Amino acid sequence: MKKDIFKIANKRLKSRLIVGTGKYKNFKQTAQAIKESGADMVTVAVRRVNIIDKKKPILTDYLNPKKIIYLPNTAGCFTSEEALRTLRLAREMGGWKLVKLEVLGDKKTLYPNMIETLKSTKTLVKEGFKVMVYCTDDLLLAKKLEDLGASAIMPLASPIGSGLGLQNKVNISLIIKQSKVPVIVDAGIGTASDATIAMEMGCDGVLINSAIAKAKDPIKMAQAFKNAVIAGRNCYLAGRMKKNYFAIPSSPTDGLI
Amino acid sequence: MAKIQLNGKKVSIKPKATIYELLKKFKLNNKKIAIEHNGIIIPKSNYKKKYLKNNDKLEVVHFIGGG
Numbered sequence: 411m412k413k414d415i416f417k418i419a420n421k422r423l424k425s426r427l428i429v430g431t432g433k434y435k436n437f438k439q440t441a442q443a444i445k446e447s448g449a450d451m452v453t454v455a456v457r458r459v460n461i462i463d464k465k466k467p468i469l470t471d472y473l474n475p476k477k478i479i480y481l482p483n484t485a486g487c488f489t490s491e492e493a494l495r496t497l498r499l500a501r502e503m504g505g506w507k508l509v510k511l512e513v514l515g516d517k518k519t520l521y522p523n524m525i526e527t528l529k530s531t532k533t534l535v536k537e538g539f540k541v542m543v544y545c546t547d548d549l550l551l552a553k554k555l556e557d558l559g560a561s562a563i564m565p566l567a568s569p570i571g572s573g574l575g576l577q578n579k580v581n582i583s584l585i586i587k588q589s590k591v592p593v594i595v596d597a598g599i600g601t602a603s604d605a606t607i608a609m610e611m612g613c614d615g616v617l618i619n620s621a622i623a624k625a626k627d628p629i630k631m632a633q634a635f636k637n638a639v640i641a642g643r644n645c646y647l648a649g650r651m652k653k654n655y656f657a658i659p660s661s662p663t664d665g666l667i
Numbered sequence: 668m669a670k671i672q673l674n675g676k677k678v679s680i681k682p683k684a685t686i687y688e689l690l691k692k693f694k695l696n697n698k699k700i701a702i703e704h705n706g707i708i709i710p711k712s713n714y715k716k717k718y719l720k721n722n723d724k725l726e727v728v729h730f731i732g733g734g
Contacts, residue, residue: 430734440732455733458674459700461693469732470699485733495703499728502708503701570734619734632695 414647416614418592419508419540419561421479425449426609427639428481428594428658430619437472443622444473447632451479453510453617455486455502471624475504481542483510488523490530497534508561509534512544520570520597524551528558535559544596547581551589556591564617565588567608568598571620575604585611586612602631602638609642610650671723680719689725700729714722 416423426445429449434440444452452473460466473480481501484493497509511530515523522545534541535558542562543555552563565585568574575598576582586593592614599605605616616634625631668679673689678690686709690697702709703726708715719725 431732432734434732438734453734454730456701456728457731459695459729461674461676461678461695461727468699469730475730480730482730483733498708499701499703499726500730503699503730555732586734617734623734 414643416592418542421451423450425451425639426615427593427605427635428453429622429632429635430614430617431469431473432485433623435485437467437477439471439628440469440551440623441472443628443632444478445632446636447618448630448636453481453483453485453619455483456500459597469515473609475655480504481505481508481510482506484512487512487525488514490533493526493530494533497539498537501539505589507538508540508542509591510542510544510564522546522566524548528554529572531555531558531560542594547585549576549581549584552585553588556589560591562592562594563606564594564596566597567595567604570597571624572598573600573621573624574598575600576607579607582608582613583611591661597622602634604641605635606638606645609639610645612646615639669719669721669723671719671721671725673725674727684719684721685715686717686725689719690714690727695727700727700728 416426425448427447427449428451429444429447430453431440484496487493493513500506510511513523513526513530514520524546531543540561543560544564547565567661568577594615594617595608596617597615599618599621622628622631669682670679705724
């Protein structure tokens with residue numbers, strides 16, 4: 411069988427599960443959950459250093475950027491300028507070219523502002539960034555992002571942190587069918603089966619944060635997601651059976667007594 | 668003394684201090700941060716060359732947990 415390789419902008423990943431590092435109880439739990447998830451790429455945010463209290467632990471003490479791929483994001487940015495500023499700083503910090511762009515448009519739904527997102531993608535690609543883009547599940551805009559040079563298309567399943575799961579499977583499927591770059595469902599996944607469904611549909615990967623971090627037992631949930639993503643991917647590769655409207659017996663009818 | 672804005676807070680530093688000296692004063696590891704000086708990102712190699720003056724705005728950022 412052909413080897414199933416997952417590549418984003420020439421970066422080869424072992425796991426199709428990408429994990430966020432926010433919302434955990436503490437860094438110890440973050441590190442343990444990520445280890446159990448099997449993810450080799452994690453998203454991180456860029457924020458001001460606490461100048462006053464430097465005794466507070468920091469993320470890099472628990473997650474070694476040399477051992478796990480840091481994917482800097484622009485969470486909390488509402489304009490193209492803010493997003494560009496954040497990612498340019500991220501690049502300066504450690505030489506990261508592979509980044510996740512998200513430009514938000516509404517505080518209540520954290521829905522992506524696609525006008526600003528398209529504008530930012532264009533600039534970032536020109537500056538040599540490899541951009542994975544959080545976006546709406548609009549088919550035409552997803553295509554536009556790809557044409558602009560996005561390294562991955564990341565449509566939302568439902569609003570960030572909502573846990574509502576895949577709300578528009580048809581659109582996600584259409585985006586998967588038309589895209590030549592990886593499609594990674596980002597935001598809104600609530601439970602392991604949501605991730606399996608996304609992967610069965612042919613998504614190249616999923617990005618999970620809240621569903622793991624906000625579980626009663628994040629470590630166990632990280633394991634659940636690891637298995638869910640593997641199961642979904644294998645199912646997609648295996649090709650599911652055809653649906654029938656009527657029953658077809660599983661045991662032979664010949665030789666019935 | 669020169670007064671600068673460091674991550675939104677007013678701090679006093681000795682005159683003609685460089686970014687490098689400021690980082691030392693605040694015990695910041697320059698490998699784990701990025702700096703914006705009056706809106707312009709400063710490459711790490713220039714920390715020793717960049718002098719701070721009154722009313723300068725400095726942003727020092729690092730990576731934190733995020734989704």
